[in-house]
Every structure is written in C-alpha cells, then in structure tokens.
Amino acid sequence: MKYLIGAILALSVRRPFLLLALVVPLAIAAALGVPRIGFEDGLRSVFASDSEVFQDYVESSQNFAHSESDIAVLFSTKEELNPATLSVLQDFVLEAQFLDGVDAVLSIFSVRHRDQVSGKMVPLLPSDLNNNAEVVRALDLVNAQSATGARLMSPDKRNTIVILSMSQAITDMAGSSETLRLLDDLAARTSAENDIKIGITGLLSVRDQIIWGLKSDQIRINFLGAVAGFLISFVLFRSFWVTVLNMLTPIAALLFCLGLFGWLGLSINALTNALPVLILVLASSDSIHMTYEVRKQMADGATVREAVTTSVRDIAGPCSLTSLTTILAFMTLYYSDSPIVRDMAFTGAFGVFFAMLVVLFVHPLVFMIGGSIPFIRAAFLPKRKNAFDNLFGTSFFQHLISKYRQYTIGSFVLCALALAYFFPIQTSYRFMENIDASQSVAVVLAQVEKVAGPMTSIDIPIKVPDGASALDPDVLQELAILHQHLQAIDGIRAVISLDTLVKQITVASGETVTQHLQSVLDQLPGRFRNRMIGQDNQSLQIMLLVRDEGSRAVVELVDKVNRVIDDADLKILRPKQPTGFLVMSSTLSSTMIRQLTVSFLIAALFCPFLIGMWFRRLDFGLAAAVPNILPIALVGAALTISGTGIQFTSALALTIAFGIALDDSIHVFNRISLEGKKSGQPLVARTIVDAMVQIAPVLMTTTVVLSTGLIATQISGMPMVRFFGVLCVATFLLALVCDLVILPPLVTWFASNSEKDKLPR
Template identity: 25%
Template sequence: MNSIGKRIGDFFARHRSIGFGLERIGFLTIAHTKLVALLVIAFTALTLSVIPRANVDGDLLRVFANSGPHYDSYAALSESFGTFEEDIYILVTSPTLTEPETLERLRELAFDVELSTYAVGTLSPFSLRAPDGAGGSVPAVPEGMESAEDVRQALSTLQQTDPMMRNLITPDLSGIVIIMFPNAELTRDEGTAGMIADLRAVIAPYQTGDVQIELTGPPVWTSEMLNAAVDDQVKFTVYGFSLGALIALFGLRSFWGAIIVASAPFVAVMWTMGTILLVFGSFSFLTIIVTTVCLVVAFSESMFFTYNWLNFWRDGMDPREAVARTIRQVGPASALTMVTTAIAFGSLGLAPGQGIQEFAMAGVIGSFLTFLVIMTFLPLVLFLAVRLGLKLPKTPSAALTAALPFSWSVVSRFARPLAVVSVVVTTLLLIPYFLIQPRFSFEDFVASDSTAISAAEEIDEGVGGVAPIYVRVPLLDANPDVSDRDYETIRTVHEILEAQLGENKVISAAAMTHYTEGGFSRAEVLSAVGPFMRQRFVTDDGTEALVTGFMPTIVESDRLKQVVADTQQALADAGVVDADVGGFRILTTFATDDIVRNLQLCLTLSVLVNIAVIGFAFRSVRLAMASAIPNLFPILGTEAWLWMSGAGLQLTTVLALTIAFGIAVNDTIHFLSHYLHDRRVEGRDHREAVRHTITRIGGAIVATTIILCAGTAVVAFSELPQVAMFGQLFVLSIALALLGDLFILPALLVAGGRFFDPVRRKAPQVDAKPVEATGQD
C-alpha cells in the first residue's frame, strides 16, 4: 500500500518524466527485442488481414445520428411516412418529347424502371392514374395518342391540374422526371451501388441523340461522395507517403535514412486502418481523414526521432547506444505530443453526433498507435539497419537549417518587441473567434464534379426541386380517408408552406382539388394515387398527414432557417398545434449549427486542457504560459482568415482547427523539452539554452513542418469540398505554427529572462539508468 501511495505521490510530484513514463515502452523494446518484434509482426499481420475488406460507409446520416432533437424529428418522420430523400430522380429531356413515338418510348422506360429489382414503386406522368368516375381509374397520360398536339394538350392539362405533375413535367414540355422509390432492404449496406448500376443499365438503351437521361437524387450524390472518398484515401496514402519519403530523402541526404523514416508511417497507417475497421466495421467520410493525419504525424515523429538519433551518432556515440539515448531524450516529448494530440481528438467526442464521436475515438486510437510505432517498430528498424551495416549519412541538408541563423538573429535582437507584438496580435485575434458564425452548405458535402448535382439543378429550374421540406400534421379524427375538419387543417398547412416556397411547389392530400371539385371523393382520389404514394400523404391509421414542399437543391442555410422560422410562426398563428417541420436539409442545417458550436467549445477546451497538461508535464506554470501564445496564434490566425473571407465555421473547419492545434503543440513540446534538458542537465544558462535548442533541433522542426504541410496539402485537392477545406486550413495552421516555434516561442523565452530562471532547477528523472542497448531479450 505504501508503495502504491509513493508511486502516486511521485507521479504528481517531481519523480516522473514529461511523458508520464510512457517512454518506458521504448526501453522495453530495447530490453526484449525479440519478444517485441514478434508482437509487432503479429499485430501488423492482424491489421493487414482486415484492410482488404475496407469499405467506406456512404450514409451521411451517420455523421448526424443521435445529434439531438432535429435528428429525432427526422427519424420519427421517416418511420411514419418514409421520405423522398432515398428516392432516385431520373431526368429525361428531349426536344421531341411531344412526339407520340417519343412519348411511348418514354412510357416503356418508366415501365422498365418500375420493373427493376430495386424498385418498390415509381412516380411519373405514366404511373399516375385519374379517377374514371365509375370507381376505377385510367392512365392520366392517355395511351395511343396520334399527334404532337394531342400529346401537348394532355401533358399541359396534367401539368396545370395535378399538383404532383407540376413537379414532374417541365413548363416547356421538353422534360419529365421519373421518381423511383428504392427497396430499403436491397439498398442497405453496399446495395446502393448495385441499384445505381442496375438503373444505368436500364436507361442505357433509351439514350439517343434526341433523348438525354440523367440520374440524380441523394443516393446518387452519396454514391459520388463515396467514390470520391475512396479515391481520396488511395491518393492521400500514396501521394502523402511519397512526398514524406522524398522530403526525408532531401532533408537527411540518405536513401536508407529516408527508408527508415518512411517505414514507421507506413506501419502506423496499416495499424490505424486495421484497428478502425476492427472497431467500427467501416470508414465514414470523417474517419477516413484520420489515416492521413496519422500518416503525416508519424512522418513528423519518425523524422524527429531519426534526426536526433543521427545527431547522437555524429557526436561519436555508438549507434545502438544512440537509440537508447534518443528514446530517453525524445521519447518523453513524443509521449507528451501523443497525449496532447489524443486530447485534441478526444475533446471532439463531447460534441453530439455519432460521426463526430467516431472521428474522435478513431483519432485517439490513431494517436496512440502512432506513438506505439515510434517506440517499438522504429527502434527495431534502427537496430536492423545497424546490423545490416548502415553507414553514417551525410549531415542534413542546409535547406533545413538555413532559416535558423536568421531566427536566432531576430530573436536575440528584438526579443521584447517581438514578444509584445505577439501577445497583442494574438489577443486581438480573439475578436474574430467570438464573431465568426457557423455555416452549412449542402454542396460542400458533394463531390465538386458531381453530374448528379448538375441534373438536380436542371430539375430545380424546370420543376419543383429535389430538396423536400416536410410538415408533419397530427389529425384528430384518425380517418385514413381524411375527415372534413382534418382536411381543412391539411389545407391550411398546405397554403402556409406554399406561401413560403411558391405556387405549385407543395403537394399534400389537400392538393387534389381538380379531382374533388370534379365530383370524386377523397377516398377515390387517394386510392387512385396508389398505396405507396398514399402513405406519403396520410398514415394508414389516419392519425398523421404529411405536407411536402420542394426547395432548390442548393439553398443557403440562412434562407432555409428563415423559411423554417416563418413557417413555424405561421402555423402557430393559424392555431395548428404540434405540427413538426422537418426534413434532411433541415436536419443537416440545424444539426450542423449545434455540432459546430459544440465543436468550437471543444476547441477551446482542448486548448485549455493541453496548456494545463504541458504545465503539469513540465512542472512549470511559466512554461505553460510560454507555450500558450505560439500555439494560439496559428489557430486564431486561421480562424480570423475564415471570418474575413466569409467562409464561416463549417463542420470540418472546426475539426481541422482542433486537430491542427493538437499537432502544432508537438514541435513546441520538443522545443521546450530540449530547452529544459539544456538547462537542467547540461547546465546552460537561459539565453544559451534557447540558442542551442534552435540550432540543435530547429532543423527537425523545419523538416517536420514541411512533412506535415506537404503530406496534408494533398488533402486540399480532394474532390469533396469539406475534406479539401480540412487540408487547406490544416496546412495554414501548421505553417503559422512554424513561425510560432522559430520566432514567437524563443522571443518569449528570451524576453522573459529572469521570469524563467526557476525552471533551471534539476528534477529527478525516471529511468536515470537506461536499459543497455543490446538488442537482445
């Protein structure tokens, strides 16, 4: 008991390393080389066995699942009525649409689509039937018409009298829309790709010079996003790995040195990908980013480790002993950087949304596995390289150290003014932080070259649009054929929504006035539309009705919010209680606002916790204060750029800022760790310790920054705008962090002078006598 108490006391007192003893993993690798090698090989084999089954879940709802009341409302809506969000829209355009031969050809197309294995129903001018007055129904578009004038007359009449057809027939009669309702059981999991492929095969024979056919709708957009995400993953891994290896080759001026540096990131990515698949079963649009982040972080840490190992070797130390020395000096800082990166990822888990929480968990897993690779696999590779006769490479490229004399010259001459300006500027940058507002744009989630979006925009211009907004209306009389007073309620809601969206942009059970005024009963009209469409107007038990309005595919979030607010106010004024306004676009817009605001709080929490952890790790509030400005500056600077550019805060924007902060702190930790080593162990005075730190590890900081920026810059070329934005902001933040580490942090330390004198006190270190570098068990 006393032993446990003593260990706890030592941990919170001074008898621990800044890495909280996690660097012991590296010493275990040295002491038990063969055992650790077997474990590394076994885990690598396990993760590699899973990777061939890798897949990306294209369900965008996974991002917003369990995010709050807007998601709950959408889930309830889908359960009661189903929605148009899973439907496939087939846009058919032809200058000869009113020719009888063309019309009948398209009737065959609509029939073939309805016969598709994946279809449970369709809606088109050809599927609609009109009551015949004798209790039956006839095709709304008559068969066997003989002249273009007859076709034009039939389509015009249908377009003007039937509310659903107004959204399926273009005003100039040059195009029609066929909506296919998919079988949810067949499209679950990876079935959407099969459905789209089947539909493309169905429509192919009908494509001619005069008839153009395009697919659109959420499943098609999602499929395009999925394909883009998979392409991104391959591109990011290959290009990021290649760039990192080339930079290592250029920096170290050694082919084998570059291979050593690149081997650790390769294994880190394999471990991370395999573990994410084992835990979650698949990647999402967000978790797929984690592998790229782990790739560049692993390159950064591997470069730092190898750079220091080579320095010790050049100092005359035996290369095997240099491995142990590197673990001892760099290992604690690497452990602390893992902790701060994991905290940055983990803080995101406090925000709502299944997708965000999975991203947070995947990031924490990836951070730990990356550190584990550096402490186990990398030392094993170094031992192997030495055994195979690796020769000491040339000194690092002068390009890595070219800026260091300039950095020290500026810091030594202008430390105080530079420190003051840094504090003032960073403080002023808090203003945009509080002014910037969340923004959601649906097109940012869709592949930039999406043909489906182009087709959807054509539908927007010609007919009603493919972005539904729903009002779920409770009914009092529970009549499946809709009682008179329930009908009046539906009609009121219909008119309210139509006032917001425009004439002929709304469908509901109250929209069939042409037929009811012609003497048909509501039961006859609802029966004529077919059972599938009927359930999108009123539930089978008659307790709820649905009023559906169609908005343009691309609509600004502010416009959508205003429509929702005005609709809710009008419903309240009309005395329609308990009506619920919802839909996927409403879910994504409002839930994104909630998630982004929570993520901004997570970013703030991450900053505060990480600064506190740094202070606790170094046992110095003064050093924690010194680390704050150089790490706040790049994040606040990037956020200020977002505010000035009008981009606002988006989902991946805040993710990028939070993760960039967690990683930007890494170089600061390595800088402070080396600075403290110089003061506490080497006995250098304050100013000389700062200069020596810049000279000794400044090249590694430059190299790791280049690797981080170059590796993540690949992400900026993603076909998915949200992912591309992640890459752009990440690169900007890391580039600004380099200025913080080479100029702002040294200036603050030099300007602080006596303020930092207390940190020179030596502190007992864990593992004062490192394990002998025998490379044996």
C-alpha cells in the same frame, strides 16, 4: 515513462531480431485486416442524438414518406417528346419498377385524369402512343394534372423526370449500391441504344457517390501522401537510404492502424476519411525527430547502438507527449452529441496512440537493423547539411529574446483581435458541400431542380383532432387556408399538400369532394400517398419545396413559417414543429458545430496544462498557449471575415490541428530542457538560442512533411476533405511561424525573475 523507454531499449536496441520476428507476423495480420474496413457516408447519422429536433424528425419519418428516399432520373432529348421516345421511356419505367428496393415509380405515365365518358380516373397519356394528336394534348396537361404537385416535364417538352421511391431498407443504404448499379446499367443501355441522355441523382445517389469516393480516396490519398513524404524527406535529408529508413515506420504505422480498424469492425466515413493520411504524416513527423537525433549523435562520434539509445532517451518522451496532446484533442470531440463524431474521437485517439507505439518501437528497430548493413550505416552520417540548416542563425533568436517584451505584448494583442473576429461563431452547413459540384450526380441534380423545382423540403406534420377524418370538409377547408398562407412566404418555391389535389380534381355529379379525393388517393402508390397523409390516417403533411441555401437561410425560413402558422388562427388543425432532413440538419448542424468549437476550447485549456505538468514547469505550459491558439484564431477569423463561416469540416480541422500544432512547441521545450541540462543553467539566453538554432531546421522539416502529406487531400473528390487539408496546412504553417517567432519571447517572458536576471538587457 522510464518503463516505456526501458521496454523500447530492451526490445528494439538489445534484441532487434526478436522484435522483428514479432513485427512481421503482426504486419501480415494487419494486411489481412485492411480489406475488412467498412465504408459509410455517415451524413445522416452525424445528426443522431436525443435532441427534440432529431426525435421530431424520426417520428415524422416513421409516419410520412419524404423525398430523401427518392432517386430522380432525368431523360433529355434533342427534340420534343414524341411517340418513339415515349415508348423508350415507358420500357425504362417498366423495367425500373421491378428493381429490388423500388417501392413506387412516378412519371408522366402515372398522371391521371377523369374520363369524360366513364367518369373513372384513367392515365392521361393514351395507351396508343402512336396517336400523335392525343399524345401532344396529354403532354400539354401533364404538369397541371400531377397528383403529387411535382412538375414532371420541362416547358419545352425535351426533359422529363422519373421519380423512384425506394424502400426503407434502401433508404438506410443497406444493399443500395447494387440497386443503384443496376439502375446505372439500365440507364447506360437505354441511352446507348437510343438518342436519349439519362442522368441519375437524388440524396441516395449522392450518398452512394460519397461512399465510392471514400474508397478511392483511401488508395489515392495515402499513396500520394507516402510518395510526397518520401520525396520531401529525400530532398531534406539528402540521403536515399536515410529517407527509405525514415519512411518505413510511418508506412508500418499506417498499415497497423488500418489493419486494426478492419479487425475491430471500424468504418471510414466522410468525417474520418482524412484520418489515415493524418496518422501517416504524424508518424512521419515523429520519425523525423528521431532520425535527426540519431544522425546528430553519430556525427558526434557515437556508434549506431549508442546513437539509437540516446535518441530513444531524449526523443521518446516528447514524441509520447505530442501524441498525448493529439489524443486529447480527439477526445474532446466526445463533447459532441453526435454518435458518429464520438466514434471519430475514439477512432482518432486510438489510431494516434497505436501509431505512437509503432513509431517508438519500430523506428529504433529499423535503424538497428539498417545500421548492421555497412553501406546503409555509412549513409547515417550527415555529409551535407539539411536544406533548412542555414536559414536561422543565432542573431535572429538573440534579437527575439532581447525584444521579448515587445514581441510578447504584440502576440497577445494579435491573438485578442483574432479571437474577437472568431467569436461569436458563425456556423454554416449545406448537405451538397459534401460532394463536388462538377460530379455528374450534382450536375444532374441541378438540371432536375430546373425542371421539377427543389428536391428538398420543409415538412410540416399536422395533427387531425380525434374523431375527425383527414378528408373531412372542415379539415380540408382549414388546410386550404394554411396552404394559401404558406404559399405567400418569400423563398418557398412550391407548396404540396392534400389541397394540391383538391384544386386539381373535377368532381362528378352526385359525388362529394371527399369521395373523389379518396378515390384519387387510393390509386396513388403508398409512398406517394404518405407524403400527404400519415400512415396513422390521423395526420397530414404540408411540404414546402425550398432550395438548400445553407443552414442559416433555412433556419430563418423556418422562423418565418412558424410565424405564419401562428398568425393563421387555426381552429381544427394542430401543426407540429417543421421538420424534415433539411430542417433537422440545418438546425442541429449549428448546435453541433458550436459543440465542436467548445471541444477546441477544452483542448486549448488542457493541452498547455498537460505540457506544464509533463515538463514540471508552469512557465512552459503558459508559454505554449498563445503560439498555438493564435494560428487557430487567425484561421477562424479568416473564415468568418470571408463569409465562409465555421462548417463541420473547419470545426473538426481546427480542433485536431491544434493538438498536432502543439507538437512543435513540445519539441522546443524538450530541446531547451536538454540544452539546459548540458549547460547546467536551466534558462538563460544562450540556452534558448542554442536550442532554437538546433530545433528550427527539424521543425521546418516536420512541418513541410506534414503539410505535403495533407496536400494529398486535394485530389479527393469530396470538397470537405480538400477543405480539411487546406485548413490543416494553413494552421501548421502559422503554428511554425508562431513557434519560431513568438515562442522564444514568451518562454523568456514567463521565466522566473532569477532566470530573467541572466538575460541580456
């Protein structure tokens, strides 16, 4: 550590303009790197792993088409569909099917039936849409004749759905934005020219909306976080120039980190969206500690150079340790099987480390250069007390220490109760928790599901025995039995399989069911055909349409499905484990959330150990545990009791917030150590009280700045980002209370017997 402090003093204090000459071009390079940052939703890759569940999903996705590659377009009219509105719809479908990436289109114009005269399969809707009688008759039969089993029109005939099945490249979001923009333009143009409302939704649309939200969030959240931090700092420091100098370093840290992310090719996704503002507020917190120390030294008569030098020597160490504990909290996320979570671990740890270097080198530089300007140097001297200076006096902390046994035992009991409610972990996950229910894509999705039923499904791949055909009568007969059993399960809205087609077709004389079924399948677009028969032609798929009621409900429903399959006593077909995006995400989310919880436990074990090693005092490490675990346990218990459960967002937030919450404890220990060196008595009541009186206003200031900065997340369009901010703020506020009320008694409790002899009775 002494080498780092020596480097800081050599550059920032002794050669500030040389360091400035290095910082300016680096800042320009960082600014050029910011536009290079990529954005992705990351909501599919978050589950990528070597687990059997994910590999089953990958294998199924390669053989079958799934509804997650669909875009649903909802057409709504004030009156029943008529020849005029059908003509508009037909033109839209014709133009949409030629958009890049669209593999197939399913609409009411795709529905076919057997012509009584020719015996051929022909479109149900007449070619002459002006034949009103034929149109009305055809519309009455649309839902019953749909080859895929999906309802394409509402009973009142005022809403109809067009399904666009996208190519695999678009499913992977490569070039999807452009296709969706073209589709939006087509919908807007069609709607403006006609009295028709058109809405677009589907998994791809949701993911695209998330990416656009990420981009706008970065601008709005970081800007608001910086403005809020400036205003709060101004209120607390009561000096415009001190506030300006204090905010320059956090903004520089954010700029350098974002620029480096851009040059390294790192992306912002749904998990890392709050990371930049987190770096901003962490850098603000460390800067505030150094600013307080500089002003304190100058109030005692030191020059700017002397004040900055003392500040670096006294504060650089604990600021480095606070960054290390936060880095450790991020690194524990490597325990996760998810590549995107591990990427977040690297990005977060790297960002915090780089921000630490910026704060340690740039903040002293800012004060050295600012101090060379007379009217700014005059502002360094605190003419008025900080807003929090008079909140805590010596009597408050003397009371805590005199009753240290009671407060310590009480904190142990409270922590045990909170952990008892927190564990065992109750996990919760829904895909749509990633987007606001009021956004158009979510509103349209709800409307589409009212018409067509759920767009999410439990998919059951079924292996056909070697030598048999998927269309053999024996295979179809056993499929019908399984189809019927699955329909009886409560919670399943509809079952779609080849049996759905068999029940709809009318076989002509001299033709077998297999022959007619083959002719129907041949007329279906490939991606719709592959929802029922695999590309290998040796496997079938049954799709169980269900609503996403949360991961626990989905897992319970899958268990019911497995029991029904086991009881079906199948002789020919060999169903595999149910899969699909809904099943895969619901199953793995529970595992991964528990892994993130283990990450928190690892951080809770090693961070206090690191503190003890850093200060070379085991008692400091032991005292740090409860005041920082308790806030996490209380928040986790509240989530469990409320029925919210632990989600991805909360698991990540609690792990990261733990590492950040330790910052206050570290600065308390540092202040106790500094006061002990001054008095020559390492740990007596007077030392603890003096240290707490000095550090309490700083802790409150940094907590307010941290909380205010993260409150900026509430303007995000993504619920999980807003939830992340709320959980972090709640944890920071609880951690502040614990550090002010519980930590002093705990330090006293774990003190050596010789030190306790000097404490008041």
